Amino acid sequence: MKIFLSDAEFSARRALIRQRLDERDLDSLCLFSPTQVFYLTGFSFIATERPIGLVYHAEKDRIVLFIPFLEREHAEESHSDEIRTYREYPGDTHPMEQFANLLREIGLAGKRVGADSDGYGGGWGYVGPKLSEVISTDVVPAKEIIEKAMWIKTPEEIGLIRESCKWGNLAHRLLQEYTAVGLVETDISIRASYEASMAMINTLGPDYRSTKWEAFAAQANFRGQIGAQSAVPHAITTNARLRFGDVLVTGASSEIGGYISELERTMILGKPTEKQEKFFNLMLDTQNLAFETIKPGSRCSDVDKAVGEFYKEKGITEYWRHHTGHTIGFGMHESPFFDSADHTIIKPGMVFTVEPGIYVRGFAGFRHSDTILVTENGIEMLTYYPRDLEDLIILA
Amino acid sequence: MKIFLSDAEFSARRALIRQRLDERDLDSLCLFSPTQVFYLTGFSFIATERPIGLVYHAEKDRIVLFIPFLEREHAEESHSDEIRTYREYPGDTHPMEQFANLLREIGLAGKRVGADSDGYGGGWGYVGPKLSEVISTDVVPAKEIIEKAMWIKTPEEIGLIRESCKWGNLAHRLLQEYTAVGLVETDISIRASYEASMAMINTLGPDYRSTKWEAFAAQANFRGQIGAQSAVPHAITTNARLRFGDVLVTGASSEIGGYISELERTMILGKPTEKQEKFFNLMLDTQNLAFETIKPGSRCSDVDKAVGEFYKEKGITEYWRHHTGHTIGFGMHESPFFDSADHTIIKPGMVFTVEPGIYVRGFAGFRHSDTILVTENGIEMLTYYPRDLEDLIILA
Numbered sequence: 091m092k093i094f095l096s097d098a099e100f101s102a103r104r105a106l107i108r109q110r111l112d113e114r115d116l117d118s119l120c121l122f123s124p125t126q127v128f129y130l131t132g133f134s135f136i137a138t139e140r141p142i143g144l145v146y147h148a149e150k151d152r153i154v155l156f157i158p159f160l161e162r163e164h165a166e167e168s169h170s171d172e173i174r175t176y177r178e179y180p181g182d183t184h185p186m187e188q189f190a191n192l193l194r195e196i197g198l199a200g201k202r203v204g205a206d207s208d209g210y211g212g213g214w215g216y217v218g219p220k221l222s223e224v225i226s227t228d229v230v231p232a233k234e235i236i237e238k239a240m241w242i243k244t245p246e247e248i249g250l251i252r253e254s255c256k257w258g259n260l261a262h263r264l265l266q267e268y269t270a271v272g273l274v275e276t277d278i279s280i281r282a283s284y285e286a287s288m289a290m291i292n293t294l295g296p297d298y299r300s301t302k303w304e305a306f307a308a309q310a311n312f313r314g315q316i317g318a319q320s321a322v323p324h325a326i327t328t329n330a331r332l333r334f335g336d337v338l339v340t341g342a343s344s345e346i347g348g349y350i351s352e353l354e355r356t357m358i359l360g361k362p363t364e365k366q367e368k369f370f371n372l373m374l375d376t377q378n379l380a381f382e383t384i385k386p387g388s389r390c391s392d393v394d395k396a397v398g399e400f401y402k403e404k405g406i407t408e409y410w411r412h413h414t415g416h417t418i419g420f421g422m423h424e425s426p427f428f429d430s431a432d433h434t435i436i437k438p439g440m441v442f443t444v445e446p447g448i449y450v451r452g453f454a455g456f457r458h459s460d461t462i463l464v465t466e467n468g469i470e471m472l473t474y475y476p477r478d479l480e481d482l483i484i485l486a
Numbered sequence: 487m488k489i490f491l492s493d494a495e496f497s498a499r500r501a502l503i504r505q506r507l508d509e510r511d512l513d514s515l516c517l518f519s520p521t522q523v524f525y526l527t528g529f530s531f532i533a534t535e536r537p538i539g540l541v542y543h544a545e546k547d548r549i550v551l552f553i554p555f556l557e558r559e560h561a562e563e564s565h566s567d568e569i570r571t572y573r574e575y576p577g578d579t580h581p582m583e584q585f586a587n588l589l590r591e592i593g594l595a596g597k598r599v600g601a602d603s604d605g606y607g608g609g610w611g612y613v614g615p616k617l618s619e620v621i622s623t624d625v626v627p628a629k630e631i632i633e634k635a636m637w638i639k640t641p642e643e644i645g646l647i648r649e650s651c652k653w654g655n656l657a658h659r660l661l662q663e664y665t666a667v668g669l670v671e672t673d674i675s676i677r678a679s680y681e682a683s684m685a686m687i688n689t690l691g692p693d694y695r696s697t698k699w700e701a702f703a704a705q706a707n708f709r710g711q712i713g714a715q716s717a718v719p720h721a722i723t724t725n726a727r728l729r730f731g732d733v734l735v736t737g738a739s740s741e742i743g744g745y746i747s748e749l750e751r752t753m754i755l756g757k758p759t760e761k762q763e764k765f766f767n768l769m770l771d772t773q774n775l776a777f778e779t780i781k782p783g784s785r786c787s788d789v790d791k792a793v794g795e796f797y798k799e800k801g802i803t804e805y806w807r808h809h810t811g812h813t814i815g816f817g818m819h820e821s822p823f824f825d826s827a828d829h830t831i832i833k834p835g836m837v838f839t840v841e842p843g844i845y846v847r848g849f850a851g852f853r854h855s856d857t858i859l860v861t862e863n864g865i866e867m868l869t870y871y872p873r874d875l876e877d878l879i880i881l882a
Contacts (some may be wrong), residue, residue: 123609136720139812139819160808163718178809180827211607213519215812215821217629233613274687276703280680283701291670291725300723303709305679305701307672307725313699322559324532327696329687329703412556413574416535416611423535425611431576 092249093298094347095132099246100169103130103239104151110235111148117201119146119232120193120221122210125421126236127155128348133168134301135161140179141210141218143189144170147196154196156189179216186210190224199225204232241426242439243419248463250349251419251441255461255472257344258353261286261310262475265342269484271334271359276327279311286310290344301348308344315339320356320455323411323447334360337454342475348420352443353473354459357482369409369448370479373456376400376446377477380414380428384442384462384469390432397446398430409450415443418461440464441472488645489694490743491528495642496565499526499635500547506631507544513597515542515628516589516617518606521817522632523551524744529564530697531557536575537606537614539585540566543592550592552585575612582606586620595621600628637822638835639815644859646745647815647837651857651868653740654749657682657706658871661738665880667730667755672723675707682706686740697744704740711735716752716851719807719843730756733850738871744816748839749869750855753878765805765844766875769852772796772842773873776810776824780838780858780865786828793842794826805846811839814857836860837868 107130111119121127121144124137130144133155140158147154155170158179165173174192176185186209193199208229209220222229243251264282286308291298300307314325317336332338342353356373358366376397383396394414401407414428419441426434428442445459458477462469476482503526507515517523517540520533526540529551536554543550551566554575561569570588572581582605589595604625605616618625639647660678682704687694696703710721713732728734738749752769754762772793779792790810797803810824815837822830824838838860843853854873858865872878 125609134722136722138720139821139823158808160719164720164722178825178827180823180825182827211609213521213607214817214819215633215823217821237611274684276683276687280676280683280701284676284680287672287676288670291672296725296727298725300725303722305676305705305707309701311701323556324534324560326530326532326560326699329692329694329696331692412554421610423610425535425613427535427576427611429574429576431574431578 092246093253093294095246097169099244100132104153106239107146107235108148108151110239111204114204114232115202116148116204116230116232118148118198118203119235120144120203120205121236123206126206128301128420129236129240131155131168131170133165133170134348135164136303139212139214139216141185141212141216143210145193145196145198147198154192156192184218186218186221187224190221193225198227200227202230203227204230204235206233206236237425240419240424241417242437243441247349247419248441250346251351251461252472253346254344254349254351255353255474257286257290257308258310258342258351259473259475260289261308261344262340262342262353262355265310265340266357266484269332269338269357269359271332274329274331275312275314275316276329283309283311286344300345302345304345310340310342312338312340315455318452318454321449321451321453323449323455323457332359337366337456339455339457350418350422351461351472352418352459353461353475354445354457355475355482356456356458357484359484361485362479362483366454367479369450369454369456372404372406373446373448373458374477376448377444377458380444380446381462381469384436384444384464386436386438386464386466388436390426390428390434390436391430393428394430406448409448411447411449414446417442436464438464438466488642489649489690491642493565495640496528498640500549502635503542503631504544504547506635507600510600510628511598512544512600512626512628514544514594514599515631516540516599516601517632519602522602524697524816525632525636527551527564527566529561529566530744531560532699535608535610535612537581537608537612539606541589541592541594543594550588552588580614582614582617582620586617589621594623596623598626599623600626600631602629602632633821636815636820637813638833639837643745643815644837646742647747647857648868649742650740650745650747651749651870653682653686653704654706654738654747655869655871656685657704657740658736658738658749658751661706661736662753662880665728665734665753665755667728670725670727671708671710671712672725679705679707682740696741698741700741706736706738708734708736711851714848714850717845717847717849719845719851719853728755733762733852735851735853746814746818747857747868748814748855749857749871750841750853751871751878752852752854753880755880757881758875758879762850763875765846765850765852768800768802769842769844769854770873772844773840773854776840776842777858777865780832780840780860782832782834782860782862784832786822786824786830786832787826789824790826802844805844807843807845810842813838832860834860834862
């Protein structure tokens with residue numbers, strides 16, 4: 091069982107990025123985003139006010155990771171050639187000044203340096219200069235080099251996402267099993283996530299490790315989308331108590347080697363009313379239509395436009411709240427998007443969520459989300475939880 | 487029981503920021519950071535690729551919140567005067583262009599506009615222009631206006647942090663109770679966090695709501711700091727099984743109205759060895775020294791330097807890995823920091839963590855973290871979990 095990326099995968103990534111740098115006539119690439127640094131090295135850590143940086147020297151084929159001393163052990167486990175640590179943030183010499191010194195030392199002053207951003211993005215109280223303010227060299231915006239490399243998932247990445255779907259499926263099955271009138275959403279969510287996580291940990295064994303800072307290995311929840319509140323697409327948990335007749339919108343996932351998947355379902359607590367059934371089936375029809383529209387060679391916008399037309403045809407445009415889906419893999423939402431203005435061409439190896447929703451304010455929301463892989467001919471469903479109404483009714 | 491900030495608190499914040507803008511001769515303030523937007527309006531949501539923006543027009547004393555249509559309901563619950571939504575990201579007209587149009591419409595073109603950053607920081611696949619690229623006006627860096635306003639906590643904020651400490655304390659008590667040889671860390675953490683969360687939800691009642699996207703209302707865990715791995719200060723969960731003789735470094739917190747606290751303890755599973763006891767007591771002495779050094783009127787750096795001197799005096803500098811602490815409140819780490827290079831003057835109302843650690847590679851790590859309030863004369867401990875070795879030994 092593969093539960094993390096192989097050394098060969100990281101070698102291939104490095105070769106790919108080196109080629110992209112060559113095509114753009116860049117001598118090196120600097121990275122500050124934890125996601126892009128993970129892509130190139132597998133370095134995983136908890137990002138704080140302490141900045142990190144990476145410099146890839148293309149000619150020397152050499153990756154130097156620049157990190158706070160605090161993170162030494164995680165850096166040692168990563169696919170980098172050299173680790174430089176700074177003492178602490180803010181520290182006597184600002185880390186970004188030290189990073190600039192490092193670039194000069196390895197001969198990059200005056201060279202063409204690409205960067206995912208012009209300095210560390212920070213948060214958590216970080217303040218610092220831009221990279222271009224501390225080194226006299228061209229800092230060329232190059233965020234898209236790795237971003238676009240991430241668009242097409244490799245067989246290894248797809249394998250991890252497939253495995254993630256399994257444990258998300260288990261967590262969701264338990265969530266459905268424990269859902270009952272009178273319980274608080276958090277109670278049900280935690281119990282399901284706890285049991286799925288323990289099953290996953292015990293099944294995958296001691297080699298299984300999280301690369302992210304999450305309470306659960308696998309999880310399923312409602313995140314506040316309960317009853318009338320299910321009409322709020324990105325609700326936040328309210329600790330609502332479930333009532334008879336509630337429409338519930340769920341979410342489930344798990345993490346394997348840094349990769350995740352997305353599974354969401356609309357469930358109904360009690361016998362559905364006619365109105366609930368109508369909107370549920372409209373939502374299902376919309377999702378089915380979206381699946382049929384996804385084809386390699388088409389554009390992302392084609393899918394979202396077809397879905398938009400369907401809303402219009404059915405007279406439900408007023409219940410629209412968001413575009414059809416996003417790519418997923420290391421990040422929960424990655425680019426490109428199934429959005430009417432995203433004209434990226436769909437290619438085999440892309441992994442998308444498909445999740446058009448119907449949101450009737452004051453009544454209920456209806457959304458399934460499935461994770462799909464674009465193949466040579468169409469799509470393959472990676473999530474496999476039942477989608478039909480009869481399987482999602484809870485008589486309790 | 488106060489479990490969220492009052493309307494009066496938000497009015498006072500707005501008045502304070504208006505005064506700061508006046509002092510800096512700024513006509514308005516634009517915010518893109520979810521933290522800074524929360525500070526001014528209480529708007530809480532799940533930040534994604536869809537950008538948000540806020541513009542505060544000082545003369546008109548008017549806050550306009552610019553958000554994706556998806557977030558309408560959360561915006562309606564916030565302390566803003568007007569809500570403008572854009573359809574979707576990326577959408578036909580980029581949201582940042584629409585935000586610039588909004589600024590022009592309300593008469594801010596050519597005015598002095600302060601901003602917490604020059605555009606939306608993003609992540610999740612967001613790409614967009616800087617604010618200064620879409621509007622021909624001076625965009626003055628002004629992140630520090632709200633950052634510094636957040637330094638001094640108000641009585642209401644302190645009340646929420648106090649309440650957070652209580653539930654963190656319960657979660658930690660349960661964690662200690664459930665800690666036993668042979669169990670997987672995740673098992674213990676989830677059980678403790680589950681019970682503490684349910685007690686909290688049932689005690690605070692249906693008005694209690696999370697403002698963040700967290701699985702638990704209250705939680706306690708080890709986050710991988712188990713046995714030799716406890717020497718990695720910011721470890722990530724490995725799902726280790728606890729063994730007799732392990733040193734454990736824990737963490738606990740809870741969220742109330744957006745505010746959190748931090749409680750961390752070093753526990754020992756089994757009768758401590760002489761070496762474990764020696765380092766535990768050195769860590770405790772270091773923390774005690776730090777407590778004594780914190781005084782209003784001193785500088786943050788004074789505390790960290792005194793701690794550094796103590797490490798030197800005791801001959802344990804090689805076991806140092808990070809500075810003494812950080813402020814906390816809405817964010818997990820806020821500025822200023824107890825760092826040798828942070829010369830901010832300590833003032834009453836600041837809330838800090840105090841957490842000097844000792845990390846012996848290959849052996850174990852030792853760290854307590856307490857949340858303290860700076861008073862007129864010194865400090866008040868807000869966390870109150872036992873700190874002595876005898877209370878933190880688990881004989882199981």
